[in-house]
Amino acid sequence: MEIHPKITPIYQTSVFKFEDLNELELYFSEPGSRYLYSRNGNPNADELAEAINRLEGGAGAMVTGSGMAAIFAAVLAYCQAGDHVLCAADIYGGSSTLLNTELNRMGISVTYVPFEQFYELQSFVQPTTRLMLVETMSNPLLRVADLGRLAEECHFHGLKLVVDNTFATPVLTQPLALGADIVLHSVTKYLSGHSDVTAGAVVAADAGVAARLKQIGVIYGLTLSPMESWLAVRGLKTLRLRVREHSRNALAIANFLADHPAVRDIYYPGLVQHPQHELAVAQGAGLFGGMMSILLADDPEVVNAFMRRTKYFPFAPSLAGVDSSLSYPLGTSHRALTPEQQQQLGITTGLVRLSIGIEPLEELMADLAQALD
Ligand SMILES: *Cc1c(COP(=O)(O)O)cnc(C)c1O
Numbered sequence: 001m002e003i004h005p006k007i008t009p010i011y012q013t014s015v016f017k018f019e020d021l022n023e024l025e026l027y028f029s030e031p032g033s034r035y036l037y038s039r040n041g042n043p044n045a046d047e048l049a050e051a052i053n054r055l056e057g058g059a060g061a062m063v064t065g066s067g068m069a070a071i072f073a074a075v076l077a078y079c080q081a082g083d084h085v086l087c088a089a090d091i092y093g094g095s096s097t098l099l100n101t102e103l104n105r106m107g108i109s110v111t112y113v114p115f116e117q118f119y120e121l122q123s124f125v126q127p128t129t130r131l132m133l134v135e136t137m138s139n140p141l142l143r144v145a146d147l148g149r150l151a152e153e154c155h156f157h158g159l160k161l162v163v164d165n166t167f168a169t170p171v172l173t174q175p176l177a178l179g180a181d182i183v184l185h186s187v188t189k190y191l192s193g194h195s196d197v198t199a200g201a202v203v204a205a206d207a208g209v210a211a212r213l214k215q216i217g218v219i220y221g222l223t224l225s226p227m228e229s230w231l232a233v234r235g236l237k238t239l240r241l242r243v244r245e246h247s248r249n250a251l252a253i254a255n256f257l258a259d260h261p262a263v264r265d266i267y268y269p270g271l272v273q274h275p276q277h278e279l280a281v282a283q284g285a286g287l288f289g290g291m292m293s294i295l296l297a298d299d300p301e302v303v304n305a306f307m308r309r310t311k312y313f314p315f316a317p318s319l320a321g322v323d324s325s326l327s328y329p330l331g332t333s334h335r336a337l338t339p340e341q342q343q344q345l346g347i348t349t350g351l352v353r354l355s356i357g358i359e360p361l362e363e364l365m366a367d368l369a370q371a372l373d
Contacts, residue, residue, distance in 0.1 A: 010230045011035075011043045040218050044229035049201065051236050052191065055170040056183050058203035060210025062217045063229060067166065067186025068094050069222040070200030074162045074182045075099075075131070076216050077202075077209055081107030084128045086121065088145070089114045090138035090345060092164065092186075093333035099133075115143050119153050131160040136168035136175060136283075140293045140329040140353040141346055142267045144276035144283065151179025166190070166320075167291050171243040172284040176205045182213075189320035190290075192235040193242050199228050242322060242358060246290030249364060250356040254292055256365055262372040264350065265295035290356040291319060293329070298350040303328070306352065309371035312364055313354065324357035324364060 016035040018024045027034045035041055045063050053061035064070045071094075079085060087099055089112040099110040111124050113132070121132070132154050134145050147163060154161040162182045163175035169190045175183040185191055187199035204210040217223045224232075247270070254268035269280035270288030280288055296302050307315045307326065316325040317332040327333070334347045342348070356364065 008043060008047050008230070008233070011038075011226050013042075013226070014038045038226065039221060039223050042223075042226050042229065044226040044233065045224045048187075048199075048224070048229040048233050048236070051233060052185070052187070052201045053203050055174075055236075055239070056165070056203040057170075057174050057176050058183070058210065059205055059207040060214070061201055061203040062210070062213045062222075063187065063224040063232070064200035064202065064217060064222045065224055065228075066198050067092075067164075067184070067188055067200040068098060069217075070184040070186070070202045071095055071098060071133070071164070072103075073202050073213055073216045073220070073222055074184050075103060075108065075133070076220075077182065077204070077212050078130045078160050078162075079103075079108050082128060083107075083130045084109045084111065084126050085130060086111055086113050086124055086132040086159070088112070088118070088132075088134040088138065090141060090143055091133070091135060092139050092166075093329075093336055095133065095164070097336050115145075118145060119149055121153050121157055121159070125157045125159070129157070129159055131162050131181075133162045133164065135164040135166070136173050137269065137280075137289065137291070139167060139333065140267075140291075140327075140351065142167070142269050142274070142291060142293065144269050144280045146276075146279055147173070147175050147178040147180060147283065155179070167289060168284065169239065169243050169289070171240055172247075172287050172289055176203065178283075181205050182209065187232050188318065190243060190246075191239060192232045193239065193320060193322055194231075194235055195316075195318060195321035195323065195325075197228050197231045197235065199224050199232050243287065243289065245358040246320075246356055247287040249358065249361050250290045250292060251288060252361055253354075253356055253364060253368065257292075257294055257368065260369075260372055262296060263294050264297065266292060267294075268292035291353070292356065293351055293353045295348070296350040296352060298348050300349060303350060303352060306371050310367055312357075312359060312367040313371075319353070319355035321355065322358050324359060325355045327353045327355070329353055
């Protein structure tokens with residue numbers, strides 16, 4: 001009996017069999033024709049990598065056990081001991097911790113570039129600088145980087161541009177088409193979308209770099225399991241639908257919150273008062289995603305009262321699930337920064353980050369209204 005499943009089954013196996021020595025030789029002489037060992041390659045991981053590669057328009061991709069592993073792989077693809085990297089000052093807390101501690105220990109140093117100086121890198125560049133790491137939309141203040149302009153500036157100085165596209169997703173922005181060299185994701189977030197997977201992905205514009213990424217994944221053991229890959233592939237099929245709905249809900253909620261007296265400030269690129277609104281329109285395909293941050297009174301009791309009263313926004317330090325949630329940058333993602341850095345970035349006691357889900361809009365609005373009033 002031949003079985004023809006419509007959907008790729010889960011190849012929950014760590015290893016694959018060979019008939020004889022001839023078949024083993026075919027594995028090496030015809031790359032991609034057979035599988036050997038799941039850390040080196042697995043049909044489910046390959047399916048996910050190909051799907052993300054297609055969405056981002058890359059020359060090849062690798063999927064990893066987490067978004068952090070993806071960032072690590074991207075840096076290692078271009079850097080070795082003695083090298084230097086630039087990183088946006090507004091960045092995911094885990095990224096700066098990785099650069100400041102482990103990569104620093106390996107001899108790779110970092111300089112942070114304030115958002116205002118992205119397009120004048122001259123004073124930050126050293127002879128050993130290899131790349132710049134930025135987020136399309138920054139965490140948690142949703143500042144939007146002009147990736148086309150940034151790619152030009154990086155390439156002018158001989159640097160590679162590595163873009164963390166987790167918040168924007170390829171539905172809004174495809175960084176490689178704008179000149180980035182590597183785009184990466186915490187697949188844990190929108191690409192999977194259901195808060196049930198931890199995974200990452202790195203996509204390269206250049207086939208040689210993609211091959212190097214795969215080599216790094218296999219040697220360091222960063223690759224993704226079959227089950228996680230399968231779940232992420234399933235989530236990815238509704239990415240377009242979900243991101244449209246996240247964006248639609250978020251824009252309506254942002255407009256509502258912008259006028260609420262308890263909200264002292266709001267950060268959402270879809271609002272006309274957002275400093276990079278026009279760029280976000282041009283670079284985001286008319287959608288602005290589901291992430292926003294609001295500034296309540298800088299009083300922990302005000303924040304606590306809001307957290308306790310919301311029913312649709314559980315305090316859960318992640319984002320981008322179909323179910324809404326909220327997070328607290330000062331106490332979670334940006335906890336490791338010094339108080340001065342936190343102050344500089346505007347990450348204060350009253351700052352709450354909302355991840356707007358795809359629940360019925362009226363229910364989300366009513367819940368936020370009762371929690372804030
Ligand atoms: C969550 C996140 C990461 C890290 O991803 P993990 O899957 O948690 O390892 C990196 N960048 C951004 C923007 C994130 O939100």
